[in-house]
Amino acid sequence: MNTVPHNGQHATVNTAPGKLAVGWALVGVPLAYGVYETLTRVAALFG
Amino acid sequence: MGFLDRDHTIAPPGFNRWLVPPAALAVHLCIGQAYATSVYKTALVKHFGASLTEIGVIFSIAIVMLGLSAAVMGTWVDRNGPRKAMFTSAMFWVGGFLIGSLGIFTRQLWLVYLGYGVVGGIGLGIGYISPVSTLIKWFPDRPGLATGMAIMGFGGGALIASPVSQALLKAYDPNSGAQGWVASGDAVGKLFLTLAVVYLVYMLFGAFTIKVPADGWRPAGFDPAKVKAAKLVTTENVSAKNAIKTRQFWLVWVALFCNVTAGIGILEQAAPMIQDFFRQTDGKSLVSAGVAAGFVGLLSIGNMAGRFAWSATSDLTGRKRIYMVYLGVGAVLYTILALAGSSTTILYVALAFVIISFYGGGFATVPAYLRDLFGTFQVGAIHGRLLTAWSAAGVAGPLIVNAFLDAQGKPGQLNAASYQPALLTMVALLVVGFVANLLVKPVDARFHEPRTDARHEPAMEA
Incomplete structure (x- = not known):
């Protein structure tokens, strides 16, 4: 969701979708790795 | 260092607010490493020739410093904005690892206490609260979802740090293939240096990505009038100084303290507890x-998922109601765990999973609860002061459980019945927390800040 324009002195800058994707990938990939590694340990619980 | 100032972080029109959660997550994923210290605990015991307790003190100092620095620095964080706070947090957190590694390489345990414990602990406290008020301001329509995303990172940080640290310790220690291997101190020192570099990069990414909304900004389609309709959600503002004078602050403090104490009771004893619950009469446990x-x-995973899922749910149910679930349903589940948890492992695991998800949910929901009660003005500083409940629970939870278990017998001889006094004490605590939460009412008008404009927002702090 983009922001509602306001009366500040800044120029309008639309955030590039690529920047958004990179930002989320930087935190999402390690988090997914951590969850995967943990789930492999959890497998022993049901094995 | 003017580029760190709040004025330099005001978002231009068109800035996508969904860039803010990954910036916050970048910091919380790093400081969440604090829950992965068990990976090298044995290695440090061997390296320093110290006891488990002496090494455990490193973590305890860090958590106490977290609570203290969050309480003391909260107002500073609100005043200076998230970028300077995240940058400062990064310097302390990374500095803690560097000083700690020096202590390990030179075999001086006090340096590890000072580095990871004191210096790193200050980084933990500032880092934990740094993005919270900013997220609440970017997501006035979904504050629970926003803070849940960030605080989920604190739970997720350990999930990443734990396997990565194990892999690095093996890579840094040439004897890693030996039977009964324990990592060398040299390997732990190198691990600290590596984590320092990686965390510096990630936390600076967070610091230089985060932006605060301009004064008067609101999300497209968001109608503040709808928020106003909820009884416990204020459009007024209360300063941190006044907030701690209100009954509401201390009632939420008690609710958080009880919820965290009960959760820590299980978390601290998780591995031996499940084995003890399913110990047979011959002394052997069915659980390996x-x-x-x-x-x-x-x-x-329950802790992490609960932070996101329950906090996001609180946007729909309201904060007080979701806390009633954490504490009320939590008390019922705890009672079933104490009285019937040993009947089947599936029941035991399911109960513990939900209880721990409530524990995580309590952490993630509380910033939005504070926003509802005290407004956005100094919610970061108020949150910082509230985190003293966490520090207190960090001491009380293990004390309660260990004191009861010590009276029941020695480790390895305990069974499900041995845990009943401790668990039923936790039930009583949860009931106390439930009542405290039930007594929360809107804050009296005499504590409100004077209105400075039509939007009822006093001088903007992030």
């Missing part, structure tokens, strides 16, 4: 050490 480790992993 490997399965118990899997159980601990499952609780970590």
Whole structure:
């Protein structure tokens, strides 16, 4: 969701979708790795 | 260092607010490493020739410093904005690892206390609260979802740091293939240096990505009038100084303290507890050490998932109601765990998973609860002061459980019945927390800040 324009002195800058994707990938990939590694340990619980 | 000032972080029109959660997550994922210290605990015991307690003190100092620095620095964080706060947090957190590694390489344990414990602990406290008020301001329509995303990172940080640290310790220690291997101090020192570099990069990414909304900004389609309709959601503002004078602050403090104490009771004892619950009359447990480790992993996921899922749910149910679930349903589940938890492992695991998800949910929901009660003006500083409940629970939870278990017998001889006094004490605590939460009412108008404009927002702090 983009922001509602306001009366500040800044120029309008639309955030590039690529920047958004990179930002989320930087935190999402390690988090997914951590969850995967943990789930492999959890497998022993049901094995 | 003017580029760190709040004025330089005001978002231009068109800035996508969904860039803010990954910036916050970048910091919380790093400081969440604090819950992965068990990976090198044994290695440090061997390296320093110290006891488990002496090494455990490193973590305890860090958590106490977290609570203290969050309480003391909260107003500073609100005043200076998230970028300077995240940058400062990064310097302390990374500095803590560097000083700690020096202590390990030179075999001086006090340097590890000072580095990871004191210096790193200050980084933990500032880092934990740094993005919270900013997220609440970017997501006035979904504050629970926003803070849940960030605080989920604190739970998720350990999930990443734990396997990565194990892999690095093996890579840094040439004897890693030996039977009964324990990592060398040299390997732990190198691990600290590596984590310092990686965390510096990630936390600076967070610091230089985060932006605060301009004064008067609101999300497209968001109608503040709808928020105003909820009885416990204020459009007024209360300063941090006044907030701690209100009954509401201390009622929420008690609710958080009880919820965290009860959760820590299980988390602290997770692995031996599941083995003790299913100990047979011959003294052997039906649950192996490997399965118990899997159980601990499952609780970590429950803790992380609860932070996001329950906090996001609170946007729909309201904060007071979701806390009634954490504390009320939590008390019922705890009672079933104490009285019937040993009947089947599936029941035991399911109960513990939900209880720990409530524990995580309590952490993630509380910033939005504070926003509802005290407004956005100094919510970061108020949150910082509230985190003293966490520090207190960090001491009380293990004390309660260990004191009861010590009276019941020695480790390895305990069974499900041995845990009943401790668990039923936790039930009583949860009931106290439930009542405290039930008594929360809107804050009296005499504590409100004077209105400075039509939007009822006093001088903007982030």
